[in-house]
Amino acid sequence: MVGPGDSSLNDGAIEGWRWGEWGSAMWPARPVTAALQALDWLRPPQSLTDGGYGGDGGSVEASLSIGANGYPAGEWRRQEAAPSLASYWLGRAQPYSHLGAAQAGKLAVGMIATETCWPRAAVRPSAFYSATSGIYAAGAGPQAWAILGTVALPATQRASRVAAHIK
Numbered sequence: 099m100v101g102p103g104d105s106s107l108n109d110g111a112i113e114g115w116r117w118g119e120w121g122s123a124m125w126p127a128r129p130v131t132a133a134l135q136a137l138d139w140l141r142p143p144q145s146l147t148d149g150g151y152g153g154d155g156g157s158v159e160a161s162l163s164i165g166a167n168g169y170p171a172g173e174w175r176r177q178e179a180a181p182s183l184a185s186y187w188l189g190r191a192q193p194y195s196h197l198g199a200a201q202a203g204k205l206a207v208g209m210i211a212t213e214t215c216w217p218r219a220a221v222r223p224s225a226f227y228s229a230t231s232g233i234y235a236a237g238a239g240p241q242a243w244a245i246l247g248t249v250a251l252p253a254t255q256r257a258s259r260v261a262a263h264i265k
Contacts, residue, residue, distance in 0.1 A: 165211020203247025
């Protein structure tokens with residue numbers, strides 16, 4: 099047992115501290131290091147020409163995982179002078195968000211997670227909400243993504259209203 103003044107780290111090492119009763123259960127560091135290794139793997143497939151990941155589907159999923167790990171899309175790029183993931187979405191958010199409630203919702207969550215401003219021409223998930231049916235889209239997956247996206251963005255139709263229609 100050593101304190102911070104007596105420990106030294108090598109490049110790439112992770113040091114963790116915890117507070118609590120001695121002998122209590124600890125979470126393993128493996129999930130954290132696995133996520134970092136997965137992000138290292140995710141950078142090389144990024145396009146050097148547009149900053150995306152082979153299309154909108156892969157790019158929005160990359161945004162979700164990159165954002166979940168605290169990286170802004172404006173700084174996420176394969177190489178220093180290459181386009182960022184945020185620049186990819188500046189050109190693609192509008193047509194992708196028009197595809198449906200699920201796409202608009204997934205994009206909204208990804209944009210907020212990666213600290214990217216919502217493009218003015220993109221359709222918000224709330225645009226797909228039907229007051230008549232009380233839903234955004236048919237199917238649990240599209241409905242869930244629309245709700246998550248609506249909550250992520252400031253919107254007029256909040257997910258709590260939709261929840262009242264689902265039983």
